[in-house]
Amino acid sequence: MTPLLQVKGIEKRYGARIGCMDVSFDLYPGEVMGIVGESGSGKSTLLNCMAGHLEPDAGQVIFDTRADGPVDTVTMSEPERRMLSRTDWAFVHQHARDGLRMSVSAGGNIGERLMAVGDRHYGDIRDRAVDWLGRVEIDASRVDDRPSAFSGGMQQRLQIARNLVTGPRLVFMDEPTGGLDVSVQARLLDLLRGLVREMGLSAIIVTHDLAVVRLLADRLMVMKDGHVVEAGLTDQVLDDPQHAYTQLLVSSVLQV
Amino acid sequence: MIELINVSKSFTLHNQGSTVIPVMEGASLNVVPGECVALTGASGAGKSTLMRVIYGNYLAASGQVLVGDLDVAKAEPREILALRRETLGYVSQFLRVVPRVPTLEVVAEPLLAVGCGKQAALDKAAGLLARLNIPERLWTLSPTTFSGGEQQRVNIARGFAHEYPAMLLDEPTASLDAQNRETVLSLIEEAKSRGAAIVGIFHDVEARARVCDREIDVSAFTPGLAA
Amino acid sequence: MNEYNFAYLDEQTKRMIRRAILKGLAVPGYQVPFASREMPMPYGWGTGGVQVSAATLTPDDTFKVIDQGADDTTNAVSIRKFFENTAGVETTEETEKATVIQTRHRIPEAKLREDQIIVYQVPIPEPLRFLEPRETETRKMHSLEEYGLMHVKLYEDISQHGAISTSYAYPVMVSDRYVMDPSPIPKFDNPKLEMDAIQLFGAGREQRIYAVPPHTKVVSLDFEDYPFEATKADHPCDLCGAEDSYLDEVIMDDAGNRMFVCSDTDYCRSRREAGHKGRLAEENAA
Numbered sequence: 001m002t003p004l005l006q007v008k009g010i011e012k013r014y015g016a017r018i019g020c021m022d023v024s025f026d027l028y029p030g031e032v033m034g035i036v037g038e039s040g041s042g043k044s045t046l047l048n049c050m051a052g053h054l055e056p057d058a059g060q061v062i063f064d065t066r067a068d069g070p071v072d073t074v075t076m077s078e079p080e081r082r083m084l085s086r087t088d089w090a091f092v093h094q095h096a097r098d099g100l101r102m103s104v105s106a107g108g109n110i111g112e113r114l115m116a117v118g119d120r121h122y123g124d125i126r127d128r129a130v131d132w133l134g135r136v137e138i139d140a141s142r143v144d145d146r147p148s149a150f151s152g153g154m155q156q157r158l159q160i161a162r163n164l165v166t167g168p169r170l171v172f173m174d175e176p177t178g179g180l181d182v183s184v185q186a187r188l189l190d191l192l193r194g195l196v197r198e199m200g201l202s203a204i205i206v207t208h209d210l211a212v213v214r215l216l217a218d219r220l221m222v223m224k225d226g227h228v229v230e231a232g233l234t235d236q237v238l239d240d241p242q243h244a245y246t247q248l249l250v251s252s253v254l255q256v
Numbered sequence: 257m258i259e260l261i262n263v264s265k266s267f268t269l270h271n272q273g274s275t276v277i278p279v280m281e282g283a284s285l286n287v288v289p290g291e292c293v294a295l296t297g298a299s300g301a302g303k304s305t306l307m308r309v310i311y312g313n314y315l316a317a318s319g320q321v322l323v324g325d326l327d328v329a330k331a332e333p334r335e336i337l338a339l340r341r342e343t344l345g346y347v348s349q350f351l352r353v354v355p356r357v358p359t360l361e362v363v364a365e366p367l368l369a370v371g372c373g374k375q376a377a378l379d380k381a382a383g384l385l386a387r388l389n390i391p392e393r394l395w396t397l398s399p400t401t402f403s404g405g406e407q408q409r410v411n412i413a414r415g416f417a418h419e420y421p422a423m424l425l426d427e428p429t430a431s432l433d434a435q436n437r438e439t440v441l442s443l444i445e446e447a448k449s450r451g452a453a454i455v456g457i458f459h460d461v462e463a464r465a466r467v468c469d470r471e472i473d474v475s476a477f478t479p480g481l482a483a
Numbered sequence: 484m485n486e487y488n489f490a491y492l493d494e495q496t497k498r499m500i501r502r503a504i505l506k507g508l509a510v511p512g513y514q515v516p517f518a519s520r521e522m523p524m525p526y527g528w529g530t531g532g533v534q535v536s537a538a539t540l541t542p543d544d545t546f547k548v549i550d551q552g553a554d555d556t557t558n559a560v561s562i563r564k565f566f567e568n569t570a571g572v573e574t575t576e577e578t579e580k581a582t583v584i585q586t587r588h589r590i591p592e593a594k595l596r597e598d599q600i601i602v603y604q605v606p607i608p609e610p611l612r613f614l615e616p617r618e619t620e621t622r623k624m625h626s627l628e629e630y631g632l633m634h635v636k637l638y639e640d641i642s643q644h645g646a647i648s649t650s651y652a653y654p655v656m657v658s659d660r661y662v663m664d665p666s667p668i669p670k671f672d673n674p675k676l677e678m679d680a681i682q683l684f685g686a687g688r689e690q691r692i693y694a695v696p697p698h699t700k701v702v703s704l705d706f707e708d709y710p711f712e713a714t715k716a717d718h719p720c721d722l723c724g725a726e727d728s729y730l731d732e733v734i735m736d737d738a739g740n741r742m743f744v745c746s747d748t749d750y751c752r753s754r755r756e757a758g759h760k761g762r763l764a765e766e767n768a769a
Binding site for chain 1: 271
């Protein structure tokens, strides 16, 4: 089986400071990988390098494209990369307002990716928007409301619908449950888990919340000071951490 | 089906002066299809540790942990995930589920994961829940709000939903009444008769005697106790 | 006349603007940045159009200015006077006779010819600005032909009003490549954008010039199930009886009486002179 994503030797520096160093892994179709670490550990830098938002100083991010098989997305042309990020890739931001158009209705937000890839039938676009609102548990009657009238949890669900409507194969998520109430988080996690399984999605989730990765991620990568200090099966890394930093991280979580 | 060859396990506590605690040494065992083996030994001897090593939850320090053709001690995460999905079931003592998911779907999930049709999976889940006396009115609720005994039964239903060729059972009959205990024991017998290789921890002596073919005292693998 | 260089701007500035115009003509619909000058009138009064006109006019040209179709509004009169004073060119109110026409918000009803140039005053040249405030991003969207956002705007129209309610500055695709804001002309005028004359667009405050060469394909954006329609008030002109011209609605008294008249004053006048009469033609003449 060809990995969906092969990350090889990614390095990003900010002047003399290390953003992330020497990160390599393969992600297979249907796998969900979590990246944990404290603020400044380089996990967001890594995510942005992989998603094409930042240009890495070294390394390859090879994606198994539908048309041409594995291609290094770092060196591919910008139009190709942007097309990829509108079709086969999705990016869920921590703050929904970074990922939504706040002045555009919920339906327009969901429809944008469809229109971007050439859909020109209003009725079809609207039907799919309504369908997706249902799948992320937002009432269909809200289709013409702007996201500014939505709660934080609803905004985040709308952002997910907007991203998944084109049936991407790889979803990047940056702290998708950050800043939400605990009960809202649980609902979102459950929703994400269902969608990941239903659609056979692969996902890379950056978070500092170990409970989130335990529920969502098959695999886990622990980062510290720009380096990956430990990687493996999620429950193995959390229950039998091998590295000093991971042991500290796991033991720092309050038990409830 | 489940074979351990000279497996050892130790914990290194990096944040407490890098203390190394050896917990298991020279563990070897072999369980064939249709066989049920009970792990025995005093509390703390390492029964649960051994189970976790087999499941890939704990990383073996050395040796081979073979489940089917796969060496769990050296396998890639995705290989272990595939093994857990298809081949190796684990009924733990505690139910760990995503909040808000209805009980029926919790039980059906392992079947859906191996590609079973939705309706067939839900039908089978319903059958198991009924057998384990979970009232039907609870099926649409999340098991997180259930009593300890109910959660345990949901957990067992989930563990037996898919017919795994290899199973790990951690105290499956604990805190069950006579009737439900009987149901669980017959589930185990059914699994054996279809050829499942089972490793279990049973404090319930009668139960152990009824379903287990052999006992292995893990004290033999405990460093410092072996002598 | 000795006080000003011909057409107010100095020759270097006109050369700079002409280079921008030529580039715009070479890449139809592409917004060419130019170093817009301070003009002796406020932004929003047509500083972009005036600079393009100044760089386009020659002493032999005949110049016409229209504002919402009319030759006699303050804006049209002052720009016409401006070039009478600074360029000494002939001016006219007749579309037929003009060689350069500066316009705000309309295309004349009379079909324009290959020897004519029409200069549009543009307030906001960027059609994507409504939804994407970042200039860096809109430039990238143009260069990569990422125009899904334009349809999001039309989608919003339909979802809120049941139809595409954008009735002016209706976005078009030029020569199958660039999405362009045709300036705030009514969408009734959009089909006329495929014409024989040269079309130049100037945005003074935003410092952009763009162009559509003669006989260029210009398509108004729409949805398959909500096709583009060039709409106008469903009325004939009350003065000249024209059924095919864009109309202004005029409230006549406190009792709510209204009349519809051609917004193109020259077109209406020439029809009336040719003997066409509308519903209120008699009373109006009286």
